[in-house]
Amino acid sequence: MVSKFNSKISILYFYYIFLITFSFAINYWTASRGVLPLDTFLHFDAGSRILNNELPIRDYWIVHGLFVDYIQSLFFKIFGVNWKSYVIHSSLFNLILTIFSFKIFKDFKIGDFKAFLLSISFSILAYPVSGTPFLDLHSAFLSLIAVYYLILAIKNNNNIYIFFSTIVFGLAFLSKQVPAGYTILGMGIYLVFYSYRTKSLLPIIYSLYGVITFFTLFLIFLFLTGTDFKNFFFQLIIFPSDIAQDRYNSYSLNLNNVFFNFKFIYFFLIFIFIFIGKEIIKSKKISERKLNYFFIITIYTISLIHHQIFTKNQIFIFFLIPILCAFTIYLVDNVKFKKKFFLKIVFILVCIFSTWKYHERFNVDRKFHELANTNLSDAVKIEFEKDFFQGLNWISPSFKEPKEELKIIKKFYLLLKADKSRKILLSNYLFYSSLLNEKLNSPSRTYDRISYPQLGSEYFDKYKLYFKNNINKNEIENIYIFFTDKKINKKFLKILVLDYLPNNCYNIEHINDYIKKIKINRCQYLQS
Secondary structure (H helix, E strand, O other): OHHHHHHHHHHHHHHHHHHHHHHHHHHHHHHOEOOOHHHHOOOHHHHHHHHOOOOEOOOEEOOOOHHHHHHHHHHHHHHOOOHHHHHHHHHHHHHHHHHHHHHHHHHOOOOHHHHHHHHHHHHHHOHHHOOOOOHHHHHHHHHHHHHHHHHHHHHHOOOHHHHHHHHHHHHHHHHOHHHHHHHHHHHHHHHHHHHHHHOOOHHHHHHHHHHHHHHHHHHHHHHHHOOOHHHHHHHHHHHHHHHHHHHHHHOOOOHHHHOHHHHHHHHHHHHHHHHHHHHHHHHOOOOHHHHHHHHHHHHHHHHHHHHHHHOOOOOOHHHHHHHHHHHHHHHHHOOOOOOHHHHHHHHHHHHHHHHHHHHHHHHHOOHHHOOOOOOHHHOEOOOOOHHHHOOOEEOOOOOOOHHHHHHHHHHHHHHHHHOOOOEEEEEOOOOHHHHHOOOOOOOEOOOOOOOOOOOOOOOHHHHHHHHHHHHHHOOOOEEEEEOOOOOOOHHHHHHHOHHHOOHHHEEEEEOOOOEEEEEEOOOHHHHO
């Protein structure tokens, strides 16, 4: 008996060691295979700028991702400012999520081996779709951790988990407002239902404790960083809400983006509804625990599907498949059904097949970062600043020849390094400030069409003043524009800079097709 127990413990240790190693390694491997500069390096310079006391909201404009930037700065502080530190962040996150999922799958009592298989599937489908830190994923995965805490609250009948869940939901929201916001709204409604069913106000009280604690800590954070709450509210609440409204108004729903893109998720969701419905109809009641699990998992799933339908990012929510598979098997084990074993095998096989399918598409072909039509075997090591880029194999969708792109990147790096003036850099290569260990004073973290208010926006004047103050505060002499995936014509320059400055405040110098330099004149507008 003792020998059998020790054997079970040994197997469990093996499962944990394998999952820890595999979940970290699969993400690290995927992350280093090619880049989409804007998305791959989205939190890179932002993380290092924080270490140099250039803080988001206060010193540069953001619309989301606040918490991810600060977490990345912590990894840079510990491991140094380089590519490896960047990928350790997302890889460690994948590890934590995988181990937490394994714990929850085991709590569903589906069997340790099935929980192990499904956790491997989860680790493949979770963070590796991006590989590098990405705000949508942090928002979704922190929300998942909060959901797991709610499941633990139900399982252990302990409301302290609701307290922790509420705080983690807050961090998810600070990573990106959606999908966290959708899940928070759904779970808030659920907690009212849960309190009603349990005839206790304690779940709501503990969630309020969590809300108060989170907001207290957040206000302390704003005070310590010198970040104005009005600016936070405008940049992360008001302006993004305007963008979201435009997306909702312009989006076209169809069978593909509503159903076929998520067919494997719906496959398990349909069976979950069938089993829950069957139990209610047959026995006229259902266990409270099972019903609560059902509501929590369904709300989270629908929140993510809703987010993906109305966002224009690549799909990243296939990690729901092993979670829903685990819950489906849990339901099968708890209902009277003749061919349980056969059905569970079918569910496992569907999960394995979909994992393989999306692993090929997103991890091998790197679809999330637009690399599916790129020959990743042509990726090359970066020969300059090798310690900084160590581990990264460079190829991007914009250049068939990665060496050509790296030659342009290096040339611009040497140009910036030689220029000792006080300058601003506007680019989607978001690593130059880190690479040079220099303040490049970019007024916005990114430069896509939703990064900041542009001409025609009701908030244009607010950003125009923000832009002006950035030039004056940092005594800027030159503004560099560096893009390789866009033609830097007069229209693009207007969107980036010229709409925010009078004509007599600058002179434009054409360096080459990828680089423009704008020399700032101390005009009356800048002195007023």
